[in-house]
Amino acid sequence: MRWDPRKYAEFADQRGRPFFDLVSRIGHPAPRRVVDLGCGPGDLTAALARRWPGAEVLGIDSSPEMIARARDGAERPVNLTFATGDAGTWRPGPEDDVIVSNALLQWVPGHRELLREWAAAMGGGAWLAFQVPGNFDAPSHALMRRHAASPRWDSALRGVLRHADAVDEPGGYLRLLAGQGLQVDAWETVYHQVLQGEDPVLEWVRGTGLRPVLAALPAAEAAEFEEGYARLLRQAYPAEPFGTVFPFRRIFAVAVKPPAAAAATGSP
Incomplete structure (x- = not known):
């Protein structure tokens, strides 16, 4: 599946806010290495490099287009590098003191x-x-799922969109990580975003959730799918004089692994 860095960046402010709410809870004072998995176009990874100028900061993404855009970023901090890679096969090393994964x-x-x-x-x-x-x-x-399951699209899009197993609830992540011996802070936030322009919710999902559909269909059929989907979105998210309200729920978890001595003795 190909990603479009320019389309993804159209809502940079809204997409960036959960990132900063997330990393503000990280309490490491001086990490040796910071790894941003699913770094996208790299703008947010650069903020990590500026926060910890003494750390080696590495942004990893599976999209060559995203990494190319990240490497072209202006005024990139000297402690920041980018690489193409798969988060599913990546594992922390002994110097990876901070691991960040934003919407990945x-x-x-x-x-x-x-x-x-x-x-x-x-x-x-x-x-x-x-x-x-x-x-x-x-x-x-x-x-989107309902439209994909309609008679017109079912045969072409069956199995393309995931739902039930895509993510867990905050409590599920808390229990999972606490069960591994980590100290965990988990929470959720609903951002009531006000989007501008014509069909703004469609424009939003074009950069993220709609990508599998666009990748599965030829261009003409993708345009046809979007036309029907846009009509449904206009009814669900009506335009108001000040813009279109788009509530977006996010699930967060921040965890720290106690030092070996503290873990062994039960000390905080």
């Missing part, structure tokens, strides 16, 4: 087991912070 894990089947493996491999004192969308039951996604 919903794309990784079996990511709960991956989180267990990351937790087991993390060194004492290392931090893990991630957020995922919690809006798979929202009209934006429910209508």
Whole structure:
């Protein structure tokens, strides 16, 4: 599946806010290495490099288009590098003191087991912070699935869109990571975003959740699918004089692995 960095960046302010709410809870004072998994076009990864100028900061993404855009970023901090890679096969090393995953894990089947493996491999004192969308039951996604399951599209799109197993609830992630010996802070936030322009919710999902559909259909059929989907979205998210309100639920978890001595003695 190909990603479009320009389309993704159209809502940079709204997409960036959960990231900053997430990383503000990371308490490591001076990490040696910070890894941003699913770094996208790299703008947010650069904020990590500026926060920890003494750390080696690495952004990893599976999309060559995203990494190319990240490497072309102006005024990139000197401690920041980018690489193409697969989060599903990546594992923490002994110097990876902070691991960040922003809106990535919903794309990784079996990511709960991956989180267990990351937790087991993390060194004492290392931090893990991630957020995922919690809006798979929202009209934006429910209508997309309903439209994809209609007689016109079912044969072409059956199995393309995931739902039930895409993400867990905050309590599920808390229990998973606490079960691995980490100290966990998990929560959720609903951002009531006001989007501007014509069919703004369609424009939003074009950059993220609609990508599998667009990748599965030829261009003419993708345009036809979008036309019908847009009509459904206009009814679910009516335009108002000030813009279109688009509630977006996000699920967060920040966890730290106690140092080995503290874990062994039960000390905080």
